[in-house]
Amino acid sequence: MNLNTITEIKRPSSANDIYGWREGYAWLAGGTWLFSTPQIGTDTLIDLESLRWPALQVSSDGLEIAATCTIAELDRFKAPADWAATPLIRLCCHSLLMSFKISNAATVGGNICMSLPAGSMISLTVALEGVYTLWPRDAKPRNVAAIDFVTGNHANVLSPGELLRSIHLPANALSKRFAFRRFSLTHLGRSAVLLIGTQAVHSEDLLLTITAATARPMQLHFDRVPVATELRDTIQAHISDADYFNDVHGSAAYKRHLTYYYAEQIRAELQHGPPA
């Protein structure tokens, strides 16, 4: 849609060109959300594309994803062969209510900064133990663990004008085994529940990440794969009924039910290997 409150679009070549942040400014990434709804309080868009950050960089430490990397670019990523968890990238890129037109424009950073429960770039980067690099306007860059970034539905730790610069996925997390479960009320619809379990190489541990069902991501770590009752008790102890997210994509009670159902499937899969 046309945003008729916008009077200026800035195209900086460096983020440092933007100082004196004020109300009315907004970073523009792919614009898929920004242009989908009136932005009454915004008069200036600051286009991140002109910063020309390299989308994806592989090193022995892991994968560096620029916030401006599009979901389509990430979907096409060819990973080193020993990163066993990389099929998760595709699965999460396809876990959005998005046509190819949207996924060619929507960015990984935009999805994370929107901080919606169904933000599957959040699910991916939390499950793979990501660390976000944030650039505040008037302070030094800071790193935040992906699990600590989203604080609620459409809420996160960013301060005004603070920019998400990049996401680091460590090589050891990318090398893990994984199990993935997702449910959506409609085919290709927004996720009602998205759970990912990972297990380190030569280990019996389980890292369970619960997203979409809850307003913010939840993560549970077990030193060894628990028995079914221990898993249920731990989820119950850490996630209260009020943490489940109620919306048109499913009631809180329904999402709670699916969380336990899929958590048990993930537990069994990582304990006994994938189903034949």
Ligand SMILES: Cc1cc2nc3c(=O)[nH]c(=O)nc-3n(C[C@H](O)[C@H](O)[C@H](O)COP(=O)(O)OP(=O)(O)OC[C@H]3O[C@@H](n4cnc5c(N)ncnc54)[C@H](O)[C@@H]3O)c2cc1C
């Ligand atoms: C048809 C359709 C389907 C969608 N389906 C889903 C879905 O299933 N799940 C879901 O989670 N979302 C969904 N969305 C919402 C949204 O489009 C996506 O979350 C998308 O990934 C946003 O990315 P973008 O690059 O287009 O962000 P933009 O629209 O450009 O920006 C979104 C917000 O994030 C801020 N922002 C962007 N990048 C940064 C950055 N690097 N640092 C700081 N702030 C930043 C912007 O200022 C803005 O407030 C959908 C949208 C549409 C139109």
